[in-house]
Amino acid sequence: MALSTMIRGTLLLTAATFLSKLLGIIYVIPFNALLGEDGGALFSYAYVPYNILISISTIGIPLGVSKFVSKYNGIGDYQTSQRVFRTGMSIMAVTGMVAFLVMYFGADLIAQWSVGNSEKGFSAESVAYVIKLVSFANLIIPAMSIVRGFFQGNQSMGPTAVSQVVEQIVRIVFLLLSVYLALHVFHQNVVVAVGYATFAAFIGALASCAVLYVYWTSRKSHLNRIIAEQKVKPASMTDKSIIKELLSYAGPFVVTGIATSLYQFIDQFTMKRALIAIGQSGDVADSLFGIVNFYGQKIITIPMTLSIGLSLAAVPAITRAFFSDNRKLYLHQINQSIQIVLFLILPASIGIALLGNEAYTAFYGPDAVINLGAGTLMMWYAPVALLFALFTTTSSILQGINEQRFSVISLTAGLLAKIFFNIPLIHAFGAKGAIFGTALAVGIATISNFVRIKYALRFPMRQLVKRTILILIFTAIMSVLVIAVKFVLGFVLSYEDGKIAATIIILVCAFVGGSVYLLLAYKSTLLERVLGNRIGFLDRLLKRKKG
Template sequence: MSSSNFIRGTMLLTAASFLSKFLGMIYVIPFTNIVGETGMTLYGFAYTPYSILISVSTVGVPLAVSKFVSKYNSLDDYYTSMRIFKLGTVLMFITGIVAFFIMYFGADVIAKLFLAEEKKEISLEDAAHVIQMVSFALIIIPSMSIMRGFFQGNQSMGPTAVSQVIEQIARITFLLIGVFLIKVVWDGSNSTAVGLATFSAFVGAIASWVVLLMYWKNRKRFLSEKLDQQKKKVRIPRSKLLKELFQYAGPFVLVGIATSLYQLVDLITFDKAMVAIGKGDISTIAYSVFNVQGHKVILIPVTIATGLSLALIPEITKSFNLNQVDRLNKQINQSLQIIMFFVLPAVAGLVILSHEIYGGLFGIDNISIAGPLFAWYAPTALTFAFFTVTCSILQGIEQQKFTLISLSAGILIKILLNSLMIQLLAEKGAVITTLLATSVAVFLNLWRIKTSLKFSYRRFRKLSLLMLIFTIVMAILLLLVKWLFGFFISYNDGQLIAFVITIIAVFIGGTFYMYFGYMSTLFERIVGKRIPILDRIFRR
């Protein structure tokens, strides 16, 4: 695949992931207004263990299959690629069923881990109910993910991109209609509404499966032709295939659940630590800010890393296996630079406009707590993004085992310091601990890439300095816009006003930043070519 095809595939997945995450943020607005912060925290109780189990049940196999298929396709061994696809599908169906039984029948035990006994806002029965409802998605998602991995390994990003978007649309549509009917029309309970909301993951998974099966039907003949053209079919023992697959898969599962693991530590310790220091009255609101609503918002810039990572793995693997050193170094530089170019200014904007963004999206009722806490949480977008991409790079250069070390170091810091920091700094302590832990993990990954490949970060540092200068200029512009708005309106004037300020400020800041990047040729140097649509926009 050429550099332009690499960028095109990357941008396709990034755009699809961005749209998916954007929809995932937008639906939270009406959802929060219907079920409230308590309902959102209840929702988080279900989704954090679900996210972990969905990754554990797949054992990282979908992304590992992508890497596996890319490797053997580069060796023209399509027979082995097809074998691992079929073997992985059966394996994922079995582990999905097992994960479903664990989550459904262990819901009471899981719920007890999260709730402080002194808290009565959310009952144990309600928490167990929503956990059981989300568990049904575990039956179907693991085997569905295998097909996505197979298409990506064949350097076909379209099926994954389209199925992601359709899955999100089906899930959100079912969720919002169902919750509206239960709460508004029938005046039902929060537990019932949130339970149905978590069940929507199963509905979305079915919709995604249908899309992927349509792609499979259309492309099966092409894949069969490649298989028939293979003259020599080497039948590698099944045990050897599984061993190689799990060697790839182990690190993938931990990378996939990295964010959820940090949230799990908060889920277990946050409520209890806040009650212990006499702040149990705001713990539900605070937890919802940075682990539910706020996290949805920062996932939008992080999605750039996610889309890049999915497209990056097969390409890095191919370049490494073919010993194409210059191409490999260029791809690594591109991936790191794209993350910095998009996520750094996004973080600056989120910090400066934290009150306006949170108030405009989720209301200003608890803005005195939510605004400052959201500003503290925003920088984790950068560390989560870099962790995702650096782990993908390490996996592509056969250093996947090191990701276990870096993630373990980060999680260990989070476990050891979280309760202590909460007692010292209240709700901000949990956020600062996450930022510290993820920063350490990223630093370790960058160090390993450097030592393994003798990779130089000189170009990355040089361009990052230019991005930092542009971000500072943009930040000054945003502060000026806020100051001017202050003479007329403020986020305290209501949710709609806060939303209007956010839209105008983000448009101004984003436009100026992209203009700086375009006129300085920074964006062109990062992606490797001119972007026609930017030429047309800025020439006007």
Template structure:
């Protein structure tokens, strides 16, 4: 395996995830103009439990299968990895149906948890309806996810990448057409429109399943060839033994996948209740909650795509190095994974914080609440770095068989978030929920890094040293962006409309990116992290 395998896998999966997340962000522009803050709040309330039930329905098995397959394939035992896939696939069909039935049947009970009795506007029945509409996707997603995990175990990232993009294209296409038709053609309610919007998850899942089936038919012959040519005989392993090993991997994946949704669920339960009791206006609450739960959250998820792609690409690779006891390669891969995250996400979140009002205005337009939304987005943006590092460090812990600790650290973070959320909301207002997330997520990342260091005697020195250098370059970038933004204020401001904000972003982001890349390239930091020269920059910035 070449030393750049993580980079290649990360680039492929990150590109696919980025396209998916970018589409998932772009569609919120027309979606917000059609359904507004109320529709965004309703949509977010439905997606929260749905995301949790996806994790519960798959019980962490897709990524666990990825690790399982990578491990047994490295031992030359392709038959056992294929056998495990077939067994896991059956479980996924069952758990998908069970969780669909629970979510569909328990929609009213869930909705009553989110909507306080003294709430105005959104009713319990509205939330229950959209939850029922989204529950249908649970029938298809578990078996689809297990197939993605199987391909990833073979270090074949193409099926996951392509199916992910197709799923998002189909989902968003159906969503926008349905919402537009319900509201502008048939004159329906926002609740009905949001219901069809959530049902789009089912439509997208069908499209993804069709793509994966095509890949399966295409690659089945090669998989059979591996099995036929294997020399290792392990046919005596019982199904019980295989499941025991698989679930030892799978358990932590459930909780890791639930991390962000669980943080959001704490907000969903406490946010409105706390602010209503404080006498905050319902319009302010709706705008603030839809910001941190949907519209602003979609924006900060763009940087997190790098972490998602990195974690998916590194798990099989790190697992193989760990099983082979190749510590030098393992340490190199861990360093590369962590540094890639900080290299790209740190400047992104700092830039997003500085330009938060312009970003909000460019995507969602200028209205009476732009100051509130821009202010909250500026506070919320750094959360992306903590969530990204948590995702990757948890993946590393799983690869080195320390998956239980990932659960402990997440539990600590959730307890902190639960304890801090209400008092911080009372002290700081809507931004208090964001600050509570900051603190909780930072503690989990610090705990994960400590455990990685302690478990395999991994030195954090190179990571911390290079992160400090990235921080310095980010400061240079931030100063350049802030200065250019200040000069532009004499000509145009974020209050001048969406086009004005697009122009401001085009200029400031271009200059900021150039400054950061210039320092990163000429200091050789970029090529040290990437594992080689970056040919595109070689042509632009000749060193």
């Protein structure tokens, strides 16, 4: 396949993934308007265990199928590619069924662990109801992911890209429409409405399957023809050896995908009980859980989405350079990946922290900010986005240098810290304690990854430290300007005036702070050194000479 075609396919898949994530962030605005903080909490009680189980049930095998298919297609052995696909499909059918059974029949136990027997707030029966409804998606998504992996192994990114976007659109449309009808037409309660919202995962998966089926039928004749015309002798592999090699890809690749969900899962079992223990009512505890684990988490995801995509785009190149023993190249690429995350997410997360009240209000309105302190929680939660992004990036780098098993060790260390310290921190600091627990856990995991990278590669830190200091200085200057602009705007606008006022404050502060940050980065040449290229349009705009 031509390089340009591969690049186009990669860009298409990246764009589709970004669009899917963006839609997954935007839909929470009308969702919050319909169901409020309580609805978000109930939705999170079901979706967190679902995300964990769906990740475990796929266990990286779609990626393994993609690599296998690409490998054997490259030598013309299309029959073995088909065998790998069928074997992977069989595994996914079993793991999907197991995940469904565990979640459906374990729903009552998970619900009891999550909310206990508190008299106020959601009952265990309500939580179990929504968990059971979301569990049906496990029957479809694992097998569906194998089909996507097969197409990607054939260097065909279109089916995955289109099916991802269609799945997300159908899920969101069904979710919002069913919630609205349940509440305002059929006059059902919040529990029923959230149940429909979680069942939307199953409906979206069906839509994705329909798209993939259309692609499959249109290409089936071509696949059958190249198999019939195959001249290479098929590889002599048993089903057992195929399964063994597929599973060898699996474990470490799950780590980065479920890290956030695992931290949320610990909050799900501890946060409400700990808040009630320090005097909060069950209703308030549910609302605070929804703010931290659902609505707030969506906001801090915004700066992470693009920057992680840009940094991880270098990981395949890091892998190639590492295994070709090109030390200078892979050290440069690792440095650049980490610097991109720092350069983009550090100022963005600090900006969100400084505008915590405005950010939450712009998305969801001022009520939770005024009554529950949601803005203060956002102020503390926003910087954690940088830790999550650095953990994801460093874990992927470890995979690229064949140290992926250490990601499991670092994640385990972080999880143990979260388990041991979460309740004491909540007792000491209230809802903020759950955020501090997550920051501590992700920080430990991230630092562990850094240390492993440094000692495994004898990684030189001088350039990274120098540029990090420069980023910190520019971020501090930006922060002073944002505070000043916010103070001046405060004479005429306040987040308490509603979503429009909060949005105006954010846009003005972001424009002033962002412009100054980028200008400083450009004038100092930090911008082009981090991104790796001259910024042509800025050169023309500011008339900087080349050279």
